[in-house]
Amino acid sequence: MQALYIASSGMAAQERNVEVISNNIANMRTTGYKRQRAEFQDLLYQSFRRAGSTTSATGTEVPVGIEIGSGVKTAATPRVMSQGDVAPTEKELDIAIRGEGFFAVSLPDGRTGYTRDGSFERDSSGQLVNVDGYTIQPGIVIPSTANSVSIAPDGTVEAYLNNSTTPTTLGQLQIARFANKAGLESIGNNMFVETGASGPAQSGTPNSDGMGDLLQAYLESSNVNSVTEIADLIAAQRAYEMNARVITGADEMLQATTQMR
Incomplete structure (x- = not known):
């Protein structure tokens, strides 16, 4: 089931996000340190029905297609070069x-x-x-x-x-x-x-x-803001938990399918 792989990529991305946040928090007292942030991109899509494809001999077109994504990846971890105190x-x-x-x-x-x-x-x-x-x-x-x-x-x-x-x-x-x-x-x-x-x-x-x-x-001083980092950490934790819940749900669906057979 593709959902397992998609959710696992989401968990891996949030794990990398937490690593970036933890490094920022660890360097809160490092002189001249510039915080990093994780940026993400979606992966390739599998197209089952392309938007704009014809559906009849008269040339009618599909207004909206069917695309299923493959998950997410970490695209970059740029530094925020703003002035510290x-x-x-x-x-x-x-x-x-x-x-x-x-x-x-x-x-x-x-x-x-x-x-x-x-x-x-x-x-x-x-x-x-x-x-x-x-x-x-x-x-x-x-x-x-x-x-x-x-x-x-x-x-x-x-x-x-x-x-x-x-x-x-x-x-x-x-x-x-x-x-x-x-x-x-x-x-x-x-x-x-x-x-x-x-x-x-x-x-x-x-x-x-x-x-x-x-x-x-x-x-x-470091330009790390503790409130911002903690808020980002909580958001990353919740995103990780949601992706883990998707894996659990997909596993339960596969078990139900197996029992039907």
Whole structure:
């Protein structure tokens, strides 16, 4: 009975939906995390009577056909790249992007990663790095004698060196944006890499040409909304239960048919 296969595809789709929701909830406190959502498509249809087919020699046509679907499939799990809440941290090397853009990070395999997680540190040589020790592009070195490091909204990094009364410019942070940021590939550790779907990175100066500005001593929170996720979870559970009930009903119908024979 085709209903068994159709309902099983519905259960599989809702199982994948719950997996996406559970990952969102698990990352509610992950800095810069962007929530995902599951999108679905119906499968091929079997046509028993096509709409518009003729039914007589005079050319009368069927106004409505008979089509039976094959179920559902998961089509995509795109990320929702909306802005998360920005919260103060009182740490001078924490930086939040308010608006469009990603920080560029040099990965160990030679690729460039992109992240919204601005929780930066200094390594043993004073290089500005992320929590995994990967260099932030372009490379900025903060000397050990630097005091009162200041990061402007346009990314300019300044500090007072050797008790000087005049700040010294150490460099300027750049951020990157993409034509289709939802097309970025997630590789874990709050990191994305570009793909053919995302288009190439377009680097620029913060707070100019549509780029977001930077906020020092702030971090961007996850954009996961707990109420929305719980509501989606309940809906997925109910859809799963309904598909399971269809399988039970179809099984009972097959049992009745068997007993008739």
